Amino acid sequence: MEHTPALEKKLIQFSGIKPTGSLTLGSYLGAIKNWTELCEEYESFFCVVDMHSITIRVDPALLRRNAMEQLAYYIACGLDPEACTLFIQSHVPAHAELSWVLGCYTMFGELSRMTQFKEKSAKNADNINGGLFTYPVLMAADILLYDTDVVPVGEDQRQHVELCRDIANRFNGVYGETFKLPRAILPKVGARIMSLTEPDHKMSKSDDRDPGSVLLKDPDDVIMRKFKRAVTDCDSERCVRYDPENKKGVANLMSIYAAVTGKSFSEIEREFDGKGYGVFKPAVGEAVCGVLRPIREEAGRLLADRTYLDSVCAAGAEKAERASRRILSKVYKKVGFLPRPR
Numbered sequence: 001m002e003h004t005p006a007l008e009k010k011l012i013q014f015s016g017i018k019p020t021g022s023l024t025l026g027s028y029l030g031a032i033k034n035w036t037e038l039c040e041e042y043e044s045f046f047c048v049v050d051m052h053s054i055t056i057r058v059d060p061a062l063l064r065r066n067a068m069e070q071l072a073y074y075i076a077c078g079l080d081p082e083a084c085t086l087f088i089q090s091h092v093p094a095h096a097e098l099s100w101v102l103g104c105y106t107m108f109g110e111l112s113r114m115t116q117f118k119e120k121s122a123k124n125a126d127n128i129n130g131g132l133f134t135y136p137v138l139m140a141a142d143i144l145l146y147d148t149d150v151v152p153v154g155e156d157q158r159q160h161v162e163l164c165r166d167i168a169n170r171f172n173g174v175y176g177e178t179f180k181l182p183r184a185i186l187p188k189v190g191a192r193i194m195s196l197t198e199p200d201h202k203m204s205k206s207d208d209r210d211p212g213s214v215l216l217k218d219p220d221d222v223i224m225r226k227f228k229r230a231v232t233d234c235d236s237e238r239c240v241r242y243d244p245e246n247k248k249g250v251a252n253l254m255s256i257y258a259a260v261t262g263k264s265f266s267e268i269e270r271e272f273d274g275k276g277y278g279v280f281k282p283a284v285g286e287a288v289c290g291v292l293r294p295i296r297e298e299a300g301r302l303l304a305d306r307t308y309l310d311s312v313c314a315a316g317a318e319k320a321e322r323a324s325r326r327i328l329s330k331v332y333k334k335v336g337f338l339p340r341p342r
């Protein structure tokens, strides 16, 4: 008799990016590249987390444009809307609904300790709003709604994923097994890409004009210029050697090169032995252009087809809505909300 193996249920990955600005090489190497690599093995949900963007003041028209552009870039980076669920957070009300409930199981002290809250409130001293403070609760809701096993993120989001686990664990302790406990997955190289001009600071998408940030939409000549001007170090050695303590700029460029070519640090050291930064920096630029060019061109084609992008949005919202309702109903029941009579 023929043996039919039981259909194995895939583990689930969930992740998201705030559409606060244009996607950077940091967002790609720290997050999206990893998502695409895990897609085959995991059932996948990727969200454009627009509700997270309004903790700081943003222009509404710009937010809408960035959100759609980000969705196009998700697809252009290789996320297939047929194979995974791509959606916009504000299209799925369960995120805000679960966030309220989880907020009641999150401690003031826990939220006060979040590094990102401390940094952002220092930067926006005139607008330290409640949303900025409770932001990690909404992020926990995003993750927990989909029965997520793994959350592929860059280094800066690890603390938020750990808090999400703590919240889930606390809820499970009160009401019995409800949520899976998700864990963060970080890329081996590229988990923290630094600014090309200030290698002490993370490469950030907040300011499009920042010469230290490489944007996925930057044309080749702009990318090359940014890499040629990248800060290396001022030691007399001027050699390509991985030393993140003393040669931060070079270590950052080596990480970028390693992430886009798949080469190890020792291979890179050998490749540029005796060649100096004048050869190394443009080589990193060329390698990055090689990876970003097809993505940029594909995103351009997709953005010209708004009907297609709208259809991806609609289908994604429907799939996400269906998947998230199951967990939300379970939570509502557990905490004691009266079911709505039919």
Ligand code: TYM
Pocket (backbone or CB within 6 Å): 014, 015, 016, 017, 018, 019, 026, 027, 028, 029, 030, 031, 049, 052, 138, 139, 142, 143, 151, 152, 153, 154, 155, 156, 157, 160, 190, 191, 192, 193, 194, 202, 203, 204
């Ligand atoms: P966000 O939008 O700041 O960043 C999106 C993702 O990109 C990674 N990343 C980087 N990785 C390496 N080097 C960099 N310079 C760099 N810059 C950004 C981030 O670590 C992140 O993985 N709170 C999240 C968004 C979010 C989310 C979620 C993520 C909301 N809900 C649920 C995962 C699951 C954020 O602000 O990421």
